[in-house]
Every structure is written in structure tokens, then in C-alpha cells.
Amino acid sequence: MPHPSLIEMQLNTPAHFMPATPDRLIGNLDSIEFIRNNSSHNTLLDVGAGSGQFASLVKLNFPDMQVTALDPSANLLSLIDDRSIRRVVGKIPDLTLQADERFFFIHVANVLHHLVGRTIAESRKNAKESLLVLRDHLDDGGFLMVREELWETYLIPTVTRSLAFHFLSVANMLNMPVPGFLHHERRSRSFKGLIVCMYTASELKTC
Ligand SMILES: C[S@@+](CC[C@H](N)C(=O)[O-])C[C@H]1O[C@@H](n2cnc3c(N)ncnc32)[C@H](O)[C@@H]1O
Numbered sequence: 001m002p003h004p005s006l007i008e009m010q011l012n013t014p015a016h017f018m019p020a021t022p023d024r025l026i027g028n029l030d031s032i033e034f035i036r037n038n039s040s041h042n043t044l045l046d047v048g049a050g051s052g053q054f055a056s057l058v059k060l061n062f063p064d065m066q067v068t069a070l071d072p073s074a075n076l077l078s079l080i081d082d083r084s085i086r087r088v089v090g091k092i093p094d095l096t097l098q099a100d101e102r103f104f105f106i107h108v109a110n111v112l113h114h115l116v117g118r119t120i121a122e123s124r125k126n127a128k129e130s131l132l133v134l135r136d137h138l139d140d141g142g143f144l145m146v147r148e149e150l151w152e153t154y155l156i157p158t159v160t161r162s163l164a165f166h167f168l169s170v171a172n173m174l175n176m177p178v179p180g181f182l183h184h185e186r187r188s189r190s191f192k193g194l195i196v197c198m199y200t201a202s203e204l205k206t207c
Helices: 004-011 022-038 053-061 120-135 157-173 201-205
Strands: 043-047 066-071 086-089 103-109 138-147
Touching (some): 120 138
């Protein structure tokens, strides 16, 4: 069972770029439990860490863990309060880490759908390449913890996903607003400039 004070801690985090939706909170807490059950080593890299909600939660639960938060956005990383968390501006697949750096846990939550190429095939290639690059930074016996919001629809998911991808690509090119209900988090307001390539569960398994 998730510990209520941890949920509160996340809900009370100032509203950053990425809202802490219930699914994300539960996912983060599941990951904490996983680390608790497997923590024989104490290094963790959070890829796409944003404003450090997960990294901070890890430090709160495992004060001895050496946590590195990596994100392309220096602005988001600067919102991390905990000075013991190392911040690295960088992105997958072109990581700026030392080639010989290793981590026991590498956590990548809700990032793969942002690695967008010109086509869906190119986007999938980016996602696969990124996971392979991260694998090279894993300690022996370490864990690559990947969490993604999946594309699930009653209609053929890969077809509707492709329509959504192309629609977003065109809207992005024309700088057109997209209605919020089309966002995978059902936003209340329209948004601009977001381009994502969502995946179905079977696509991710074969990534
Ligand atoms: C949807 S947010 C997820 C944030 C957090 N991991 C979570 O689950 O709440 C996506 C994050 O990925 C970051 N991001 C985008 N492209 C990236 C890349 N190529 N490599 C690493 N992070 C990336 C964004 O800056 C953003 O912080």
C-alpha cells in the first residue's frame, strides 16, 4: 500500500511543468517499492527527471542513494530543491555522461514518447537506441526501470495513434493550437507545440 505521506509530499510539490497525475503518483510509488525490494546498491539515474519529483522521492526514502537527475531542460532541473541530487543537463540518446559511468537503477518514466523523429519509424528507432545507450550505463545486475503511458483505444490502436501523430506534426508545423481533449492527459485547455509519439504495449515490448 502506498504510504499516504508520500502521496501528500508529491501533491504538495509546487505545480511544476509536469502535473503529478494520480497515475504518475502511483507509478512513482510502485518504483519506490521496487527499489526497496532490490536495493543492494545505491546509485540511481533518473532520465527525463524534469523538476525532480521522482528523484526527490527517492532521496526521501533512501537518503544514502546517490541520485543523478538528467533532463534537457536546465530550467526544470533548477527547480530541484535537494542539493544532494546531482543535476545533469543532457538527453537520450546522445548522453553527456562519462562513458564509464554506471548506475544500479536507471529510471525512465514517460520520456520515450518525447523522442520524436520525422516519422513513427524514426521515433521508434530513437526510443530503441536510447534504451540501448542506457543499458551501457547499467551496473552488472542493475535495473532499467521503464515506465510509459501507453496508447490504448477500442479502435485499432496503431492506426489511431498514427493519426494522432500526423495530426500533431501538422499542427506543430502550422503553429496551430490542439484541443486539450486530444491530449493523453485530457487537458482542460488547448495547447501548442507538443509533439509526441505514443506507443502500444506490444510496440514497446518489441522496442
Ligand atoms: C512527460 S515528462 C516526464 C517527467 C517525469 N519523468 C515524470 O514521469 O513525471 C517528460 C520529461 O522528459 C524530458 N525529455 C524530453 N526529451 C528528452 C530526452 N531526449 N532525453 C531525456 N529527457 C527528455 C522533458 O524535459 C520532461 O522533463
